[in-house]
Amino acid sequence: MNFKEVLLVVNPISGDTDKKKIISEVQEKLKKEEIGFHLYTTTDENDREKIKSLIDEKNIDRVIVAGGDGTINLVAETVKDYELILGVIPAGSANGLAVNLDLPDVLEEQIDTALGNSHINLDILCLNGIICLHMSDLGINAELIKNYETSSFRGKFGYLIQSIPTLIQSEFPFQFKIETEKCTKDASAVLLGFANANKYGTGANVNPKGSPDDGIFEILVFKKLSLGDILKTLRNETDLDPDFVEIIPATKARVTCLKPVSFQVDGEYIGKETEIEIKILPEKLSIAIP
Numbered sequence: 001m002n003f004k005e006v007l008l009v010v011n012p013i014s015g016d017t018d019k020k021k022i023i024s025e026v027q028e029k030l031k032k033e034e035i036g037f038h039l040y041t042t043t044d045e046n047d048r049e050k051i052k053s054l055i056d057e058k059n060i061d062r063v064i065v066a067g068g069d070g071t072i073n074l075v076a077e078t079v080k081d082y083e084l085i086l087g088v089i090p091a092g093s094a095n096g097l098a099v100n101l102d103l104p105d106v107l108e109e110q111i112d113t114a115l116g117n118s119h120i121n122l123d124i125l126c127l128n129g130i131i132c133l134h135m136s137d138l139g140i141n142a143e144l145i146k147n148y149e150t151s152s153f154r155g156k157f158g159y160l161i162q163s164i165p166t167l168i169q170s171e172f173p174f175q176f177k178i179e180t181e182k183c184t185k186d187a188s189a190v191l192l193g194f195a196n197a198n199k200y201g202t203g204a205n206v207n208p209k210g211s212p213d214d215g216i217f218e219i220l221v222f223k224k225l226s227l228g229d230i231l232k233t234l235r236n237e238t239d240l241d242p243d244f245v246e247i248i249p250a251t252k253a254r255v256t257c258l259k260p261v262s263f264q265v266d267g268e269y270i271g272k273e274t275e276i277e278i279k280i281l282p283e284k285l286s287i288a289i290p
């Protein structure tokens with residue numbers, strides 16, 4: 001292993017995974033290799049600043065994050081400014097980034113991958129100054145995430161419980177104006193996605209031709225809720241009906257909404273927005289992959 005000091009960042013509340021097991025297995029592995037081990041447990045208060053201080057003070061040269069997409073995003077925001085590889089141990093409810101990077105399911109293999117040298121230089125999306133590693137959107141999915149975050153049920157079951165009230169309360173379709181470097185258009189959509197990757201954490205392949213390291217992102221205009229088409233995305237079908245989803249590639253864009261619309265980034269609810277400025281930071285983050 002070509003690093004000396006490892007920082008493991010753990011979110012104690014994400015998903016329903018046993019974090020003690022993750023911590024002890026990483027620690028044991030590093031002890032055998034005589035590599036320094038440092039642990040940071042997120043508190044939801046100034047985590048970003050505390051992680052940065054630890055990286056500087058302890059000369060950290062590999063960071064591993066065990067948490068869901070929100071925690072990975074938080075750590076990535078700091079790590080992107082350093083020349084180091086970020087290892088990911090998926091420990092959230094949906095694990096969208098891990099699904100897109102094909103990270104292993106078994107903890108031992110996840111740890112080996114996180115400590116390995118094989119990596120991808122991931123593009124980062126920047127939306128109103130907030131970074132996004134895989135998926136962000138305006139509309140009904142962000143409303144679902146908002147309802148999930150305020151409920152007491154965690155994990156996939158928590159999302160399932162919130163899906164019916166979200167559908168009933170939502171005022172879709174929403175009206176958007178989309179401006180990219182190549183086109184300007186008005187759109188009516190249930191969901192307007194900004195994709196740096198192919199899939200949502202559910203495995204739904206909504207952006208089959210996208211790639212996380214090609215310097216381009218895709219705007220996904222979901223025009224209707226169609227069970228048949230949603231099933232196609234879950235079956236990984238690559239030809240999606242343009243009447244279901246229109247895909248617009250871009251390197252920068254501005255989206256304006258007629259009324260404030262719920263907005264989420266990497267599974268974290270941000271708030272209601274009327275304007276989103278999007279740009280891509282090409283190959284900005286090194287993430288360990290199998």
Ligand SMILES: Nc1ncnc2c1ncn2[C@@H]1O[C@H](COP(=O)(O)OP(=O)(O)OP(=O)(O)O)[C@@H](O)[C@H]1O
Binds near residue numbers: 012015068070096
């Ligand atoms: N110690 C803590 N106590 C309470 N909340 C915390 C703590 N540490 C982090 N958080 C919160 O955890 C959330 C991030 O959770 P994360 O996205 O990693 O997991 P998840 O929601 O279970 O998974 P996923 O995003 O994959 O569905 C953030 O909203 C953050 O504020």
